[in-house]
Amino acid sequence: xxxxxxxxxxTPTDIVFSFTGFATRAVEHKDGFGIAFFEGPGVRCFVDHHxxxxxxxxxxxxxxxxxxxxxxxxxxxxxxxxxxxxxxHPFVRELWGRYWVFAHNGDLKDFRPKLHAAFRPVGDTDSExxxxxxxxxxxxNHASLPDVSALTATLRELAAPIxxxxxxxxxxxxxxxxxxxxxxxxxxxxxxxxxxxxxLQDADLxxxxxxxxxxxxxxxxxxxxPLTEGEAWQAFVPGELRAFxxxxxxxx
Amino acid sequence: xxxxxxxxxxTPTDIVFSFTGFATRAVEHKDGFGIAFFEGPGVRCFVDHHxxxxxxxxxxxxxxxxxxxxxxxxxxxxxxxxxxxxxxHPFVRELWGRYWVFAHNGDLKDFRPKLHAAFRPVGDTDSExxxxxxxxxxxxNHASLPDVSALTATLRELAAPIxxxxxxxxxxxxxxxxxxxxxxxxxxxxxxxxxxxxxLQDADLxxxxxxxxxxxxxxxxxxxxPLTEGEAWQAFVPGELRAFxxxxxxxx
Numbered sequence: 374x375x376x377x378x379x380x381x382x383x384t385p386t387d388i389v390f391s392f393t394g395f396a397t398r399a400v401e402h403k404d405g406f407g408i409a410f411f412e413g414p415g416v417r418c419f420v421d422h423h424x425x426x427x428x429x430x431x432x433x434x435x436x437x438x439x440x441x442x443x444x445x446x447x448x449x450x451x452x453x454x455x456x457x458x459x460x461x462h463p464f465v466r467e468l469w470g471r472y473w474v475f476a477h478n479g480d481l482k483d484f485r486p487k488l489h490a491a492f493r494p495v496g497d498t499d500s501e502x503x504x505x506x507x508x509x510x511x512x513x514n515h516a517s518l519p520d521v522s523a524l525t526a527t528l529r530e531l532a533a534p535i536x537x538x539x540x541x542x543x544x545x546x547x548x549x550x551x552x553x554x555x556x557x558x559x560x561x562x563x564x565x566x567x568x569x570x571x572x573l574q575d576a577d578l579x580x581x582x583x584x585x586x587x588x589x590x591x592x593x594x595x596x597x598x599p600l601t602e603g604e605a606w607q608a609f610v611p612g613e614l615r616a617f618x619x620x621x622x623x624x625x
Numbered sequence: 626x627x628x629x630x631x632x633x634x635x636t637p638t639d640i641v642f643s644f645t646g647f648a649t650r651a652v653e654h655k656d657g658f659g660i661a662f663f664e665g666p667g668v669r670c671f672v673d674h675h676x677x678x679x680x681x682x683x684x685x686x687x688x689x690x691x692x693x694x695x696x697x698x699x700x701x702x703x704x705x706x707x708x709x710x711x712x713x714h715p716f717v718r719e720l721w722g723r724y725w726v727f728a729h730n731g732d733l734k735d736f737r738p739k740l741h742a743a744f745r746p747v748g749d750t751d752s753e754x755x756x757x758x759x760x761x762x763x764x765x766n767h768a769s770l771p772d773v774s775a776l777t778a779t780l781r782e783l784a785a786p787i788x789x790x791x792x793x794x795x796x797x798x799x800x801x802x803x804x805x806x807x808x809x810x811x812x813x814x815x816x817x818x819x820x821x822x823x824x825l826q827d828a829d830l831x832x833x834x835x836x837x838x839x840x841x842x843x844x845x846x847x848x849x850x851p852l853t854e855g856e857a858w859q860a861f862v863p864g865e866l867r868a869f870x871x872x873x874x875x876x877x
Contacts, residue, residue, distance in 0.1 A: 433681060
């Protein structure tokens, strides 16, 4: 199984603290990692088929504080698909003149949908097939980019039949919002005023966010397992799909 | 204007020497850089809107010798489009289950083609519009991935009407071949046995490729202006489109 980390903020935010804890988990999840940062509509996706604990690319990400409002990261323990660059999450595609970024944790059994449109997998994972099918069906449901609540409604309809094939925890972002769907394990948190101290569960590192954040800053984090002690992580319910925008969880 | 660097080898090759010379030119071409590496069908694209001379991402690329058979790189001096991540080359899209990577040097005047299919620009450059149109028209011309010579013939037909809008030097790769089209300045070279010494024109660095290459290795390089002294760079003729595969220039 893999682990997911997503961030959605109302202001460009440095992911280094959270990524440092997350990357520590890569000792077990050793079959590659990836992290995508939106900056406006542009996206940078750094992937490596080395572990995030050892990869020079991950080292660069830890040192270079890229500030972004939308981040999706994934560390992989291969279950389906070979360990190869083309199978490394997140995956990126363009639809309606926007980039879409997708990462998945779980296994889908016998998920071989008809991919008859513009999105075809390059690698051989169930995850990339699911992403291609989601985009194909989004494109069928909407002629151009709809608003976030319409997208959320469509994604909720589309996620259910995929999730019936197994375990479908995913993060999807388009630089405007972050969507998270849970089949088994996923947790979320909003950090906002009053900021306090948090301690990484995986590394000997404590940060007092009050020293780094302005009063109006707000950031939502979604992660497979809680990253910190001393913060009120909330568990997703299996089957739940939630959208985050401007650092807030939107009403379900 | 920008500068282009492309590499196509018959064996995974380290681009560090060539990229080091190329990145030196980024003092003038300061509005971002990008480099895409294919590894099998997978691709890693590192982009930054900082200059390749100063970017921590470029520094990581210079230190981490990623070995690849197909590389496309670009350093940008903005002429059209804002300096923003979404306008930074190379651009990546998927077609027929393969990634396609594109970088352009030049200006296209009044190039506003009808983009009615699956490829839409995210940024606002003439270059990304040209790439989207090329992929749209490739998809119309071929139902699935054709062989390299058929692709070359189609690309030659498609490049001409775009080039009529201005200057259209481009590199296009899909992990199988590299295509290069010249409107103004483009040079190429094949390095093969017997390997010899070369000296970077832009940095005080000499490499004897005989120390690094095996007798059967072969690599083609395409670049806006020759990178080295002591090697027989050949100039493209304006209007020429050439394909490279397995480190060789294919017959025109």
